Amino acid sequence: MKITLGAVVKGGTSLDYKTGSWRDQRPVIHEDLCKACGQCEMVCPDNAVYVVDEVYIIDYDYCKGCGLCAYECPTDAIEMVPEEK
Amino acid sequence: MSHIQVVEGSEAVALAVKACRPQVISAYPISPQTHIVEWIAKMIADGELDTEYVRVESEFSAASVISGASATASRSYTASSSQGLLLMTEVLYASAGLRLPFVITGVNRAISAPISIQVDHQDTISLRDSGVIQFYVESSQEVYDTHIAAFKVAEDPKILLPVMVCMDGWILTHSYERVSFMEQEEVGSFLPPFQPVNFLDVNDPKTWGSYAEDDVLMEFKYAIHEAMQYAKGRIKEIFSELAMITGRDHGGLxxxxxxxxxxxxxxxxxxxxxxxxxxxxxxxxxxxxxxxxxxxxxxxxxxxxxxxxxxxxxxxxxxxxxxxxxxxxxxxxxxxxxxxxxxxxxxxxxxxxxxxxxxxxxxxxxxxxxxxxxxxxxxxxxxxxxxxxxxxxxxx
Structure with a gap:
């Protein structure tokens, strides 16, 4: 591999790097408690919460497990579960 | 062909910058700034210079604006001094690493404390390790000629580094000297438009300054040093080329x-x-x-x-x-x-x-x-x- 002047590389490298691997705990949404208020989507610093047909899902490829969504959830519908291998 | 005029040193800089037709100029016009950006603002207001003039809220932003502008293939310029240059420090290191060839006038003034607005070289010397090429000038004529050469040095495809022209505060910026100016066509043919290979383009997205680990960072730094070493010869060529046009030879390095x-x-x-x-x-x-x-x-x-x-x-x-x-x-x-x-x-x-x-x-x-x-x-x-x-x- 040759380096480039200014470390210029093709765009969109985040598609190749799944930063979700940094996570040591994962948010799990309990759908029975979720009121679809959207707080989690708003506070996620990685844009890793999506809405599909009014159901909130987490993109584990990019969720770093910070826990902001679980902290802000007004109905405590998000649980942080330790990642284990 | 050229014309001769008695001008303030700051105006000589502004006239050199104008002749180089930069597309973006940023300015933070408060102490320790000099008249340079004021003269440029006047030229724009008088319709003599068509450029994007961005008034920013700090010197950190002044450097950031021309760094970003340079990455979009715009010839870019700013001027600062003393504490202002120190506030730019982080951006200047980054811009050298990103290989962005803008030009800055570093007006030499002492660093606080105690506060002073008088001349010495402490401010620009503090930036000597940043990867920015530094010229120091003796007179208003040399400051004019060196700015015109500076853009050509910076934009050389094998150099691609910011260039700082350092001039003494007060002694040069605020005194009036006889300066011989180049004709616009002469500057135009000496300094062709800035056309880098890499630039920010929405149709071809690229990442600049991507993350570098321990296996490559040394090579990135060495590449800047190599460009500096190459620049020694190239700067002399560019100074000679300019001297042939102007008939004024200030020397090489x-x-x-x-x-x-x-x-x-x-x-x-x-x-x-x-x-x-x-x-x-x-x-x-x-x-x-x-x-x-x-x-x-x-x-x-x-x-x-x-x-x-x-x-x-x-x-x-x-x-x-x-x-x-x-x-x-x-x-x-x-x-x-x-x-x-x-x-x-x-x-x-x-x-x-x-x-x-x-x-x-x-x-x-x-x-x-x-x-x-x-x-x-x-x-x-x-x-x-x-x-x-x-x-x-x-x-x-």
């Missing part, structure tokens, strides 16, 4: 003044060099073998060119208008490091001069030469820097 057969050679940067030349003429007429090496390009450090001139001399007195606290002046440090290990090397004395605008006149230079001769005659080297005109009586 250095200017050697009456150094033939000199036993004592002084070394200086900036407007101080003009005073040294006057003093050298007087001393030569008294039969003293004294000369001057004026450093025009400080980074890259032009040791090879300096060596060619000083190798047969006995002693070199470096006039450092800066000081590295706890050590010595920067230029003397550079020179000593390069001379170390050469058995035939001349002695180097470090003279700390002109901090905070303290006057350096012909008398000061005669004292420096006398001190150098004393060291030469006594055979006792002076290991510590000599603070010229220091008044120990008022120390706390």
């Amino acid at each position: 250095i200017e050697a003044y009456r150094t033939e057969g000199a036993e004592v050679i002084l070394m200086a940067m900036g407007s101080m060099a003009g005073t040294v030349k006057e003093a050298v003429d007087e001393l030569r007429s008294q039969g003293k073998k004294v000369g001057l090496v004026k450093i025009r390009c400080y980074r890259p450090f032009p040791f090879e060119d300096i060596w060619d001139v000083i190798k047969d001399t006995k002693i070199v007195g470096v006039m450092d208008a800066n000081f590295s606290m706890g050590s010595e002046g920067a230029v003397a440090t550079d020179l000593k490091a390069k001379l170390c290990g050469r058995p035939d090397a001349p002695l180097v004395l470090d003279f700390i001069t002109g901090l905070g605008g303290r006057e350096v006149n012909k008398g000061t230079i005669r004292e420096i030469v006398q001190k150098a001769e004393e060291v030469l005659n006594s055979g006792l080297p002076l290991h510590e820097p000599h603070w010229v005109d220091l008044n120990p009586a008022i120390l706390p």
